[in-house]
Amino acid sequence: MAKTNFIRHNGIRRVAPAAVVSLTALLSACASYPNAGQTGHFVVTTGEDADDNNIGDGDCESTLSGNPCTLRAAVSESNAMMGANTIKLGSREHRLSMVDDLTLTGPTKIEGDGPNETSITNDDRDGRAFIIDGTPAWITQLTMTDFGGVLLDFGGTVWVDEAANLTLSRVRIENGFAFNHAAGLALTGNSRAIVTESAISDNMVAGAFGGGVYIQEGSRLTLLRSTVDGNVSNRAGGVYNFGELWILDSTISGNSADSDTGGTGGVLNIGVVTINNSTIVDNSSNSPNDDTHSGGLANSGLARVSNTIVANNMWGNSENDCNGEIESRGYNLIEETDDCDIEGSTTGNITGQDPDLSGLAFHAGGPTQTHRPQSGSPAVDAGNPQRGSPHNGFCSTLDQALQDRQLSTSGQRCDIGSFESN
Numbered sequence: 435m436a437k438t439n440f441i442r443h444n445g446i447r448r449v450a451p452a453a454v455v456s457l458t459a460l461l462s463a464c465a466s467y468p469n470a471g472q473t474g475h476f477v478v479t480t481g482e483d484a485d486d487n488n489i490g491d492g493d494c495e496s497t498l499s500g501n502p503c504t505l506r507a508a509v510s511e512s513n514a515m516m517g518a519n520t521i522k523l524g525s526r527e528h529r530l531s532m533v534d535d536l537t538l539t540g541p542t543k544i545e546g547d548g549p550n551e552t553s554i555t556n557d558d559r560d561g562r563a564f565i566i567d568g569t570p571a572w573i574t575q576l577t578m579t580d581f582g583g584v585l586l587d588f589g590g591t592v593w594v595d596e597a598a599n600l601t602l603s604r605v606r607i608e609n610g611f612a613f614n615h616a617a618g619l620a621l622t623g624n625s626r627a628i629v630t631e632s633a634i635s636d637n638m639v640a641g642a643f644g645g646g647v648y649i650q651e652g653s654r655l656t657l658l659r660s661t662v663d664g665n666v667s668n669r670a671g672g673v674y675n676f677g678e679l680w681i682l683d684s685t686i687s688g689n690s691a692d693s694d695t696g697g698t699g700g701v702l703n704i705g706v707v708t709i710n711n712s713t714i715v716d717n718s719s720n721s722p723n724d725d726t727h728s729g730g731l732a733n734s735g736l737a738r739v740s741n742t743i744v745a746n747n748m749w750g751n752s753e754n755d756c757n758g759e760i761e762s763r764g765y766n767l768i769e770e771t772d773d774c775d776i777e778g779s780t781t782g783n784i785t786g787q788d789p790d791l792s793g794l795a796f797h798a799g800g801p802t803q804t805h806r807p808q809s810g811s812p813a814v815d816a817g818n819p820q821r822g823s824p825h826n827g828f829c830s831t832l833d834q835a836l837q838d839r840q841l842s843t844s845g846q847r848c849d850i851g852s853f854e855s856n
């Protein structure tokens with residue numbers, strides 16, 4: 435069971451201003467969400483589930499005794515009201531007991547007080563938490579747990595569809611269940627999502643197409659400083675990508691494929707995936723060996739990989755880290771390469787060596803769990819000596835724990851992987 439320890443950052447830690455500004459700009463580019471006291475800002479006052487008693491009057495008042503504002507009533511009013519809305523959840527558990535999923539059809543920010551303070555949970559129903567339907571939306575500072583159902587297809591917890599554009603920040607998605615296409619997060623219909631400083635953990639799909647995350651052709655997901663761990667399906671335990679996927683300063687760990695035919699533990703890519711400064715370890719597959727799958731990273735599309743650790747992934751009882759063609763942009767540590775072709779720039783690549791990492795845990799006060807290179811690890815100071823755009827294979831500015839990689843001040847080199855041990 436993964437637990438995420440989200441710590442508030444009050445400027446104590448070393449956070450590079452440029453990166454913070456660009457993320458803030460990115461988040462706010464989606465829509466302008468009202469603040470407390472402004473029109474269109476709703477404050478939920480109960481954890482119970484009930485409809486609004488008069489949808490479209492601009493007041494969040496449920497049918498419950500005393501008419502408290504429920505999450506469901508706030509979503510209905512947000513959808514009915516022109517323009518962007520904010521829904522503040524407060525520090526409590528919000529239990530969804532009504533049949534329908536919460537569907538956002540207009541720009542809405544759903545904001546908790548933190549993943550340890552605010553949760554949205556599933557109360558004995560088969561259903562998701564949210565469908566994001568053709569709109570920008572922002573879900574932040576909360577945990578969603580126990581969603582899905584045995585017959586559910588596409589996103590047991592969150593389904594992003596119809597060219598929607600979702601930001602998930604400081605969120606945990608845990609213990610979801612689905613039949614196919616991800617028990618955590620699914621993107622379909624040319625949608626976009628950015629998942630930042632979040633964890634998608636311990637979700638399970640009975641069938642195929644991704645335990646944690648599924649990206650359909652035409653859709654695009656960015657995982658930034660996030661962890662996908664402990665997810666299970668029979669074809670791709672962690673992430674199944676048919677679209678466009680960016681894995682930046684992130685960890686894919688402990689996911690597994692459980693299949694009689696063929697499955698990949700960590701990341702299975704059919705589309706285009708770009709991976710930089712990330713760590714793909716301890717994933718596993720127990721299916722019969724074939725030519726297309728791997729314990730760790732399997733590619734039959736385009737996989738561009740730089741500054742990344744791929745190691746300690748298992749196929750049955752033997753290590754199997756990758757399969758297919760990997761377009762290296764240099765400075766990778768890929769331990770076991772028997773089933774993959776490493777093309778492109780092999781400058782700085784390390785193969786055949788164990789990265790000597792800690793277990794998955796909270797390191798350096800980071801918001802998500804990471805694997806830390808032990809002192810003497812070959813990953814330490816072995817990343818690209820140039821800092822720049824992670825999109826081009828350079829070393830990133832912040833590691834997954836939000837530590838500055840310090841290249842410009844100390845002259846030290848970036849570590850390979852998502853965590854900078856300095």
Ligand SMILES: [Ca+2]
Binds near residue numbers: 490492494
């Ligand atoms: Ca109303």
Ligand SMILES: [Ca+2]
Binds near residue numbers: 519
């Ligand atoms: Ca609205």
Ligand SMILES: [Ca+2]
Binds near residue numbers: 745746769787788789
């Ligand atoms: Ca090893």
Ligand SMILES: [Ca+2]
Binds near residue numbers: 815816846848856
């Ligand atoms: Ca370093």
